[in-house]
Amino acid sequence: MAQTNSYSQSSNGVADESPNMLVYRKMEDVIAHMQDETNGIPVRTVKSFLSKIPSVFSGSDIVQWMIKNLNIDDQVEALHLGTLMAAHGYFFPISDHVLTLKDDGTFYRFQTPYFWPSNCWEPENTDYAVYLCKRTMQNKARLELADYEAESLARLQRAFARKWEFIFMQAEAQAKVDKKRDKIERKILDSQERAFWDVHRPVPGCVNTTEADIKKSSRMKQPHKTRKSVYGLQNDIRSHSPAHAPAPEVKEPTEEEMRHQIQHWQAQLDRHRLNMSKVAESLLSYTEQYVEYDPFFTSPETSNPWISDDITIWELETSKEPGQLRVKRWGFGINEVLKDPVGREQFLKFLESEFSSENLRFWLAVQEVKKRPIREVPTRVQEIWQEFLAPGAPSAINVDSKSYDKTTQNVKDPGRYAFEDAQEHIYKLMKSDSYSRFLRSTFYQELLQAKKKVNNWLRRPDVFILTTLTHSSLVHRYHTDSQQSGPSLPH
Amino acid sequence: MCDQTFLAITFGPCDSCSENRPLMNLYIKTEPINYCSLCMEIMACQGLASGETLKSLKAESETLRKKLEEERKKLHDVELEKVAEKAEALGELNMKTRRTLKGHGNKVLCMDWCKDKRRIVSSSQDGKVIVWDAFTTNKEHAVTMPTTWVMACAYAPSGCAIACGGLDNKCSVYPLSLDKDENLAAKKKSVAMHTNYLSGCTFTNSDMQILTSSGDGTSALWDVESGQLLQSFHGHSADVLTLDLAPSETGNTFVSGGSDKKANVWDLRSGQNVQSFDTHDSDINCVKYYPSGDAFASASDDSTCRLFDLRADREVSIYSKDSIMFGAASVDFSLSGRLLFAGYNDYTINVWDVLKGTRVAILFGHENRVSSLRVSPDGTAFCSGSWDNTLRIWA
Numbered sequence: 001m002a003q004t005n006s007y008s009q010s011s012n013g014v015a016d017e018s019p020n021m022l023v024y025r026k027m028e029d030v031i032a033h034m035q036d037e038t039n040g041i042p043v044r045t046v047k048s049f050l051s052k053i054p055s056v057f058s059g060s061d062i063v064q065w066m067i068k069n070l071n072i073d074d075q076v077e078a079l080h081l082g083t084l085m086a087a088h089g090y091f092f093p094i095s096d097h098v099l100t101l102k103d104d105g106t107f108y109r110f111q112t113p114y115f116w117p118s119n120c121w122e123p124e125n126t127d128y129a130v131y132l133c134k135r136t137m138q139n140k141a142r143l144e145l146a147d148y149e150a151e152s153l154a155r156l157q158r159a160f161a162r163k164w165e166f167i168f169m170q171a172e173a174q175a176k177v178d179k180k181r182d183k184i185e186r187k188i189l190d191s192q193e194r195a196f197w198d199v200h201r202p203v204p205g206c207v208n209t210t211e212a213d214i215k216k217s218s219r220m221k222q223p224h225k226t227r228k229s230v231y232g233l234q235n236d237i238r239s240h241s242p243a244h245a246p247a248p249e250v251k252e253p254t255e256e257e258m259r260h261q262i263q264h265w266q267a268q269l270d271r272h273r274l275n276m277s278k279v280a281e282s283l284l285s286y287t288e289q290y291v292e293y294d295p296f297f298t299s300p301e302t303s304n305p306w307i308s309d310d311i312t313i314w315e316l317e318t319s320k321e322p323g324q325l326r327v328k329r330w331g332f333g334i335n336e337v338l339k340d341p342v343g344r345e346q347f348l349k350f351l352e353s354e355f356s357s358e359n360l361r362f363w364l365a366v367q368e369v370k371k372r373p374i375r376e377v378p379t380r381v382q383e384i385w386q387e388f389l390a391p392g393a394p395s396a397i398n399v400d401s402k403s404y405d406k407t408t409q410n411v412k413d414p415g416r417y418a419f420e421d422a423q424e425h426i427y428k429l430m431k432s433d434s435y436s437r438f439l440r441s442t443f444y445q446e447l448l449q450a451k452k453k454v455n456n457w458l459r460r461p462d463v464f465i466l467t468t469l470t471h472s473s474l475v476h477r478y479h480t481d482s483q484q485s486g487p488s489l490p491h
Numbered sequence: 492m493c494d495q496t497f498l499a500i501t502f503g504p505c506d507s508c509s510e511n512r513p514l515m516n517l518y519i520k521t522e523p524i525n526y527c528s529l530c531m532e533i534m535a536c537q538g539l540a541s542g543e544t545l546k547s548l549k550a551e552s553e554t555l556r557k558k559l560e561e562e563r564k565k566l567h568d569v570e571l572e573k574v575a576e577k578a579e580a581l582g583e584l585n586m587k588t589r590r591t592l593k594g595h596g597n598k599v600l601c602m603d604w605c606k607d608k609r610r611i612v613s614s615s616q617d618g619k620v621i622v623w624d625a626f627t628t629n630k631e632h633a634v635t636m637p638t639t640w641v642m643a644c645a646y647a648p649s650g651c652a653i654a655c656g657g658l659d660n661k662c663s664v665y666p667l668s669l670d671k672d673e674n675l676a677a678k679k680k681s682v683a684m685h686t687n688y689l690s691g692c693t694f695t696n697s698d699m700q701i702l703t704s705s706g707d708g709t710s711a712l713w714d715v716e717s718g719q720l721l722q723s724f725h726g727h728s729a730d731v732l733t734l735d736l737a738p739s740e741t742g743n744t745f746v747s748g749g750s751d752k753k754a755n756v757w758d759l760r761s762g763q764n765v766q767s768f769d770t771h772d773s774d775i776n777c778v779k780y781y782p783s784g785d786a787f788a789s790a791s792d793d794s795t796c797r798l799f800d801l802r803a804d805r806e807v808s809i810y811s812k813d814s815i816m817f818g819a820a821s822v823d824f825s826l827s828g829r830l831l832f833a834g835y836n837d838y839t840i841n842v843w844d845v846l847k848g849t850r851v852a853i854l855f856g857h858e859n860r861v862s863s864l865r866v867s868p869d870g871t872a873f874c875s876g877s878w879d880n881t882l883r884i885w886a
Binding site for chain 2: 268
C-alpha cells in the first residue's frame, strides 16, 4: 500500500524532525485543512442569551468533517482521533477543562498557533502560578478556578512563598494588559490560554500528552527551540542571544569507516536475491499451511483457554502423546520436528530402531553445547569429539574431509562454534536422508493415523462408554512403548 | 622603498624534518606547530589528498549504494498485494480484552511471555518488574529495580528466571524461586553492562545467554553465568531500540532496529552485519521475525509498519493509513503469519492482513500509549502493555 509521505522527505540531515515533530506536523496539516475557507469546518459566532460566543464550531461539525475528508471509516475512529487532537491542544471545548471530542452540539474553538505543541513548550511552574493568580483577579464566573486548580494554586503558593510578591506583581501586570483588550478578543484569548494550560497541567486523571518517551527525550531537548516562559518570567533562552547551543555536530566519517561501508555494499551486491513472485508465493503458502494451527483462525481442538477458561488444550500439550495435528506439523519440515521436544524424541526413537541415530545425537549435542555457560564449553567439546569424531569413536559420524579437518583444528582451541561446519554438514544429511525416511516410515505413519482412528471411533456416542476403559489401556500401552528405549543424550 | 609587511619568521629546526630552516608558525586546533615551507606544502598536499581520498571513497560508497538499490528493484516483478489477491479473504475477527492486569503504579514499558503460555513478566517506569499468571491475573513475583524506566524485560526459556534493565545501563537476571516470601533482589545477577540505557533484552534459546540492545548504539551477547561479553555488534549510528532473534533451530542471526532508521540483520557468530534495510522515515521502535524466519516486520515513529523479506532483500509491504498519524511502538505476528498486530502511540492496536496489506480491525481499550505487544507462544492470545499502567490480554 503505497503512501505519499509528504512529511519527511527531507529527513536526511534534518536533525530537527524528532519523532514528536513528525506527529505534530501531521496533525497541523489536518488542522490547516480544517481551517480552510472553502472546504474546512464552518466557524461562526453564536448568539447566547445576552452575549455572543465568537469563533466556534460544534463537535458534530468536527466529526462530520473528519469522516468526509480524512478517509476514516466510522464515527468511533473519528472521535478517537479528534479526542487525541484535542488532548494535544489543537482545538478545545470552550466550557470544559477535560479535552475530549464529543459528537454533539458542544462548542469547540481552534487553538492559536502560538500555543501549538510544535513550538516545544516547556512552561515552568512559576508561569502556571502567575496564570492561576491572574485568574483569581478577574471577576468573571467563567474564569473561576476549578477545584484542582485551586489546589494547585495553594501548593504553588507554598512552594514559591519567597517569590510570591513577584509572582503576584506579574499576575497583576498581565491582568492589566488583558483588561485593555477588546471584549470579544479577550474571550477568545482567555479560552486559548486556558486550553494551553489544560494541555500542560491536565485535569487529574487525564492523560498528559506532553509526557515523552525517555529514549527520545534527549533528542527532543533542543535548547535553541524550547520555550519555557509564557509570561516572560524566566530568561527565555529563545529570546536570548543568537549564540545559543549549536545543533549536535554530525561527525565526519573516517576513511576506515568509509572503506568498511564500501565492503558492506559490495557484500550486499554479491548476495543472491530471489524475485518477488517467488517470495510472495512462499509467504502465501506458509500462511496457508499454518492457518489451521493459528488460533486466531482455527479454534483449538478443545477451545481457546482465554475465551472459555478451559485449559484442557494446555494440559494435552504437556502430555507425552502428541495429537494428530501436532504430528502432522512435524511433516512440514525438519525444523518442525527438531523444534518440538516430543518430535525430537520420536525422531530419535525411530532412528535408534534403525541403528542410525548418531547423526541426530551429534546434532543435538552440538546444539546443547551452544546453550551451556562458556565455562563448560571446553569440556563438552572434548566429550563430543571423543564420542562422535575421534578415531575409533563409539558413535562415529560421517563428515566430509574438509569439515573434518577444520573441526580437528577447532577442537584444539575449543569455542562454542567448534563444530559449526560439521553440524551444518550433518544437518543437510539428516534433512535429505534420515528425515525423509522418518516421514515415510510406518512408525511415523502410525503416529499420524492411529490417533485419528481412535479419536473418530471414540466420538461415536454408542461407543463412548464402552471404550472409556479400552482407551485408557491403549494410552497406557503407548506410554510404556515410548519409555522403553530411553536414549542417553549427552548432557 | 616598497611598503612591505614582513612576516615574523623564525629560524630553527623544523618539527617535521628537523632541518634548520626558516620556519612558518601555525596553530592547528590550538596546537602550535613550526614547519619549514617545504614540509608545510607537503602537509597541505596530504591534507588535500586525504580529503580527496575521503571524497572519492564517499563517492564510491554512494555509487555502490545506488547500484544495490537498482539490483533490488530489478527483481521486483510483482507486488505482494497483487499475488495475495488469490488468498482467501479474512472473515470478521472478534477480538476482545479477555484479561486486564492491574497492579503497576506507572507506565508499563515492556512485557514478555513465559514458554508455559500463561505467565508474563512486565516492567514499568516506576522500577517495578512483576511476574503474573495472566490466566488467573494473580501476581506471582515482584521485584523493585534500583532504577526507574525499566525498558526491557524477558522471561527465560526454562521459566525459572527473568532478565530486565533500563536506565541503569545494565541487564540483570533474577532467578525465580518457588518460595513466595523470598527476596528476589537478593539473588540478582548483573550480566550486561552498556554505556547507555538498555532498550531490549532476550534469552537466546537457553537460560545461559542473553542478547541485549542499548542506547549506546550496540547490541551484545553475554554469558549469564560469568557476565562475559561473548560478542558485540557495531553498526548502528544511533541508539539501538529493539531486537529479535531468528526463530530457526539452525539459524544464528538476529535483527535490530534503531534511531538511525535502519534495520540490520546480524550473524551471532561473527558479529557481522549481514543485511541492512533503510526505508523507514523515522526511528524503528520494534522488529519481529515472521514465523518462518524468512522475513521480519518493523514498527516505526513514521506511523507505518513494514515487512522486509530477507530472500528478496527488500521491503515488500507497508502497512499504513492516512488516519494513523502516531508512531507504531510494537508489533508481533499471529502464529501463521497472516495477521500483524501493532500497538500505537495513539492508544490503539491495529490488526493488519500481512498478505493483502489491509487493516482488518482496530482495537480500542487502552487509555494511553501502547508500548509493548507480544503474541503468546502458542498463538492463542496476545498481550499489550500500556502507559495507562495496565496490561491486556486479547483473544
